[in-house]
Amino acid sequence: MKYIYSLLALLMFISCAEKEEVAKSWQLSKTIPITGINAIGMAITSEGFWLSDGDHNRLVLIDNEGKTIKTIDSLERPMHIDGAEEILYVPQYGNDEVSVFTNGEKKTLFLLDSLDAPAGVSSYKQEKAIADFYNNRILYSNDGKKFISFGKEGKATGDFYYPTDVQITENHIWVADAYNNRIQVFDKQGTFLKVIGVDQKMNAATGIFVTSTEVFVTDFENDRVLVFNHDGVLQQELSKGVEKPIEVIQHQGQLFVSNYRKSELLVFDWKGTPEGETHQEDTQDHDHDH
Amino acid sequence: MKKIIIIVFAVLLAIPAVQAQKTYDQFEVQVDGLGCPFCAYGLEKKFKEFKGIKKVKIDIETGDFSFAYPSEKALTIQAVEEQVKKAGYTPMSGRVTRHDGTVEEMVGAKEAIAADAELITESAFVAGNCEMCQARIVKASTDVFGVATAVWNKDTKLLEVSYDKKTTNLDAIEKAVAKAGHDTKNHQAKNGTYKSLPGCCAYERVEY
Numbered sequence: 056m057k058y059i060y061s062l063l064a065l066l067m068f069i070s071c072a073e074k075e076e077v078a079k080s081w082q083l084s085k086t087i088p089i090t091g092i093n094a095i096g097m098a099i100t101s102e103g104f105w106l107s108d109g110d111h112n113r114l115v116l117i118d119n120e121g122k123t124i125k126t127i128d129s130l131e132r133p134m135h136i137d138g139a140e141e142i143l144y145v146p147q148y149g150n151d152e153v154s155v156f157t158n159g160e161k162k163t164l165f166l167l168d169s170l171d172a173p174a175g176v177s178s179y180k181q182e183k184a185i186a187d188f189y190n191n192r193i194l195y196s197n198d199g200k201k202f203i204s205f206g207k208e209g210k211a212t213g214d215f216y217y218p219t220d221v222q223i224t225e226n227h228i229w230v231a232d233a234y235n236n237r238i239q240v241f242d243k244q245g246t247f248l249k250v251i252g253v254d255q256k257m258n259a260a261t262g263i264f265v266t267s268t269e270v271f272v273t274d275f276e277n278d279r280v281l282v283f284n285h286d287g288v289l290q291q292e293l294s295k296g297v298e299k300p301i302e303v304i305q306h307q308g309q310l311f312v313s314n315y316r317k318s319e320l321l322v323f324d325w326k327g328t329p330e331g332e333t334h335q336e337d338t339q340d341h342d343h344d345h
Numbered sequence: 346m347k348k349i350i351i352i353v354f355a356v357l358l359a360i361p362a363v364q365a366q367k368t369y370d371q372f373e374v375q376v377d378g379l380g381c382p383f384c385a386y387g388l389e390k391k392f393k394e395f396k397g398i399k400k401v402k403i404d405i406e407t408g409d410f411s412f413a414y415p416s417e418k419a420l421t422i423q424a425v426e427e428q429v430k431k432a433g434y435t436p437m438s439g440r441v442t443r444h445d446g447t448v449e450e451m452v453g454a455k456e457a458i459a460a461d462a463e464l465i466t467e468s469a470f471v472a473g474n475c476e477m478c479q480a481r482i483v484k485a486s487t488d489v490f491g492v493a494t495a496v497w498n499k500d501t502k503l504l505e506v507s508y509d510k511k512t513t514n515l516d517a518i519e520k521a522v523a524k525a526g527h528d529t530k531n532h533q534a535k536n537g538t539y540k541s542l543p544g545c546c547a548y549e550r551v552e553y
Contacts, residue, residue, distance in 0.1 A: 093405070095382055109382050110405045132386045148386050149393075172390060174383060188383065217544035219383055233383070234544040258474055259381065259545055275381065276475050276499070276545075301382070315382065 087121040087320040094313040098138035107133035135175035146173035175220035186218040205245030213247035231263040251287035262302040273300035368444035369413040378480025384543035433543040435480040462509035471504040472528040485525035
C-alpha cells in the first residue's frame with residue numbers, strides 16, 4: 056500500500072511539473088544601461104555585441120554590462136546592422152552606402168544601383184538584402200553580388216511605405232514595412248507571399264527578427280514588441296519596460312530589445328509565466344539563433 | 346608684351362584671393378518633434394542635397410538643426426523655414442548669422458492674448474500618429490491669433506485648445522490644422538500636403 060501511495064505522489068509530481076513547463080513566455084529579466092548610446096541596430100559578430108548609434112554616427116562594441124569596449128566613428132547615420140562571424144554589415148542612411156567591416160577593415164558593398172537611405176541589411180550565407188528606405192524597395196542577392204529589386208511605394212500587398220528592416224531566412228525574405236504598419240513576407244524571387252500584423256494596429260513597425268518559429272516586431276510608437284508565429288498569429292505582446300523600441304534580436308536564447316531614446320537594452324528570458332499573466336500559445340525551439 | 350604678361354600674372358594671382366574670400370552664412374533652426382530617427386535623419390539628408398550647402402548637422406536629442414550656405418546666395422531665414430515645413434518638419438525658432446556678423450531671426454513671435462480675453466477650452470478630433478505630428482498640430486493651432494494653449498494627445502487624437510472666443514473659434518483652428526496636413530472632423534487636409542508629410546506621420550485618413 057505504501058508503494059502505491061508513493062507511486063501516486065510521484066505521478067502527481069510529474070504531471071504538475073509537465074504542466075508548469077508548458078506555461079512559459081518571454082519575461083523581462085534585466086535592463087542594461089548603455090549610457091550615451093541611442094542604439095538603432097544590434098548585431099553579433101565573433102568580436103561580440105555591436106550597436107549602431109545613429110544619432111552619434113558610430114558603431115559601439117559593448118560588453119555584457121553595456122560598457123563600451125570600442126567604437127568605430129565617422130559613419131553617416133548607421134542603421135539596422137547585421138553580423139556574420141567576423142563580418143559586420145552597416146547600412147549608412149546618410150551617405151547611401153552599405154559598409155562591410157571585416158576585422159576592422161572597411162569596404163563598401165558594390166551595387167550597380169544607387170540607394171536612397173539604406174535603413175536595414177541582412178546577410179544569410181552568401182545572400183544579402185537591403186531595405187532601401189526612400190526608394191520603397193528591397194534589394195536582394197543570392198550570391199552577394201548581383202541584386203534584384205522588388206517593391207514600390209504604395210499600400211497594396213507587395214508595396215512598401217518606407218521599409219526600415221529586412222531579414223533573410225532559409226526560404227523567405229521578411230520586411231518591416233514600417234509605415235504601412237505591417238510585416239511582409241516574400242520568396243527569393245521577390246514574389247509576395249503573406250502579410251503579418253495588420254490586425255494589431257501597429258504604429259511604425261521599425262524592426263524585425265525572425266527565428267525558426269517566431270517573428271519579433273518592434274511597434275515603435277505603441278511602446279511594445281509583438282511576437283508572432285510564422286503564420287502571423289500573435290503569440291505574445293511585450294510591453295513591460297518597452298519604450299520607443301526600434302530593434303530586437305535573439306541571441307543565445309535571450310531576447311534583446313533596444314529602447315532607442317532611453318539608451319538601454321532590455322533582456323527577456325523564456326521562462327515560466329507569473330501567475331495572473333496570460334500568453335496566447337506555446338511555441339517551440341526558443342533558443343534557436345538565426 | 347610686357348604689359349600683357351603683367352596683366353596675366355595679376356589675374357592669376359587674384360584668382361586664389363577671390364576663392365579664399367568665399368564666405369558662408371550660418372543657419373540655426375530649432376525643430377520640434379524629432380521622435381523617429383528615420384524621418385529626422387531624412388531632414389538632414391534632404392538639405393544635404395542642396396547645392397553649395399555645408400556642415401549640415403542635426404542633433405536628434407535637442408532638435409538643433411544647423412548648416413552653412415554661401416553668402417552670395419543671400420538665402421533668407423524665411424525661405425529656410427518654408428523648406429523645413431515643406432519637408433514636413435516643424436520649425437519653432439531660427440536665426441541666420443551673416444558672414445559680416447549681422448543676425449536675422451525667424452519671425453514667429455506671437456501677439457499676446459488680450460488682457461480682456463474671454464478664454465474658453467474646447468476639444469476637437471485631429472488625425473495624427475506621432476511626436477512629429479504632435480509638434481505640427483500644436484504649432485498650427487497656437488499660430489492662430491487668439492489661441493492661448495494647445496495640447497494634442499496621440500493616443501486619443503484629441504486636440505484641446507484654449508482660445509479667446511472674441512478673436513477666433515474652433516472651426517478656424519481646425520482649418521489651420523488641416524492646412525498643416527492633418528484631417529480633423531470637419532476639415533480635410535489637401536492630398537498634396539498630406540503626401541508631403543514624413544513617413545511616420547502617414548496617419549489613417551478620415552473618411553467624410
